[in-house]
Amino acid sequence: MSMVHGNVWGIWWWRITAKGIIVDNLRKGRCSLPRYSRELARDHRKQAAAVHEQLVKRGVPQAVPVELMYSGTIQRTGNRFVVPRQWNGFVCSGSLCVVGSDWVCAPEFCYLQVCGSIRFTVRESLAEWQCLVILVELGCELCGTYSKAISKRGFKDRITPLCSTRQLLEFLGRMAFEYGASRAFDALRWILDGLRSPMETVLYLMLCMPQHWGGLALPRPYANYGLEVPEHLWDKTSKRTIVPDLFWPEANLAIEYDSDEEHTGRDHEDQERQELAQDMGLKVITFRNSDMANLTRFNAKARSVATYLGWGALPLDAAFLLVQKTLRDMLMYHERWI
Numbered sequence: 001m002s003m004v005h006g007n008v009w010g011i012w013w014w015r016i017t018a019k020g021i022i023v024d025n026l027r028k029g030r031c032s033l034p035r036y037s038r039e040l041a042r043d044h045r046k047q048a049a050a051v052h053e054q055l056v057k058r059g060v061p062q063a064v065p066v067e068l069m070y071s072g073t074i075q076r077t078g079n080r081f082v083v084p085r086q087w088n089g090f091v092c093s094g095s096l097c098v099v100g101s102d103w104v105c106a107p108e109f110c111y112l113q114v115c116g117s118i119r120f121t122v123r124e125s126l127a128e129w130q131c132l133v134i135l136v137e138l139g140c141e142l143c144g145t146y147s148k149a150i151s152k153r154g155f156k157d158r159i160t161p162l163c164s165t166r167q168l169l170e171f172l173g174r175m176a177f178e179y180g181a182s183r184a185f186d187a188l189r190w191i192l193d194g195l196r197s198p199m200e201t202v203l204y205l206m207l208c209m210p211q212h213w214g215g216l217a218l219p220r221p222y223a224n225y226g227l228e229v230p231e232h233l234w235d236k237t238s239k240r241t242i243v244p245d246l247f248w249p250e251a252n253l254a255i256e257y258d259s260d261e262e263h264t265g266r267d268h269e270d271q272e273r274q275e276l277a278q279d280m281g282l283k284v285i286t287f288r289n290s291d292m293a294n295l296t297r298f299n300a301k302a303r304s305v306a307t308y309l310g311w312g313a314l315p316l317d318a319a320f321l322l323v324q325k326t327l328r329d330m331l332m333y334h335e336r337w338i
Contacts, residue, residue: 003044004103006069010110012060015147026097036070048082059149089178107142107162108171116180129213132187134337139191140201155198165191194223200245202331203257214327221246253308256286
């Protein structure tokens with residue numbers, strides 16, 4: 001029987017191989033995992049070692065082992081490159097996908113598995129809220145158009161999201177009594193569709209996560225929301241739409257994230273885009289890497305965001321600032337949790 005990739009390795013499999021893949025086209029009705037036996041695991045281990053070597057060349061960290069999913073009782077006969085994982089719970093239709101000769105758990109199923117195993121995966125002493133932050137960040141990646149594969153930019157663009165918050169909710173509804181589902185539902189409340197880069201995700205989380213997690217608890221925005229340029233402005237620009245990184249339609253407020261690196265040499269283009277947005281009646285606030293690195297500057301701009309949203313004063317006392325710094329450091333200065 002074919003081996004089935006899953007858990008953290010399944011997440012990396014999707015990161016590396018799924019740039020232009022439409023996941024719904026790959027889902028299969030098969031709803032069972034191979035039953036574990038020593039002989040089957042030995043055969044799979046030989047195949048998986050070759051797959052591991054191949055994907056490491058394409059960017060998977062060497063330390064991430066191939067995790068193969070089985071039903072039944074597992075005897076730990078793996079090695080540091082191939083690890084068998086046990087799943088004796090329900091497996092609903094559409095949980096497994098096939099690409100060529102490879103079977104892999106669907107992104108939603110991999111996410112559920114990670115939610116159940118995160119404390120063993122991270123291997124650090126984290127509070128429950130910190131585990132949830134990691135899972136929200138991962139969920140935003142799966143529902144966004146980027147993947148945190150190794151590259152010069154630290155991520156790669158993806159043509160279509162691997163899943164959506166609606167698909168995650170529907171999947172978790174069918175798997176609601178399985179291990180990890182409760183934690184997955186808690187994280188799902190904060191996952192946002194449509195983010196295009198890890199730093200957009202960091203900015204969203206720092207603005208909108210609950211205050212006891214270090215966020216500012218601002219209202220949930222839309223990510224990369226397309227706005228049509230009115231016809232009376234067509235003579236000023238060739239653009240017919242603008243796409244703010246974060247957008248609150250009720251306040252006509254747009255937030256742009258520009259990394260300092262990308263900003264170099266683009267002052268004129270950025271100014272033109274902001275003038276166009278202002279001509280459309282939008283209020284625009286731009287965040288950069290330097291703002292994220294300096295919480296005093298970040299909070300000064302966040303106050304402006306809160307004012308435009310009619311949100312009142314922000315809770316910037318010493319206790320909150322300590323938790324906020326912990327959140328920022330988790331999101332920006334840890335190379336990769338998963």
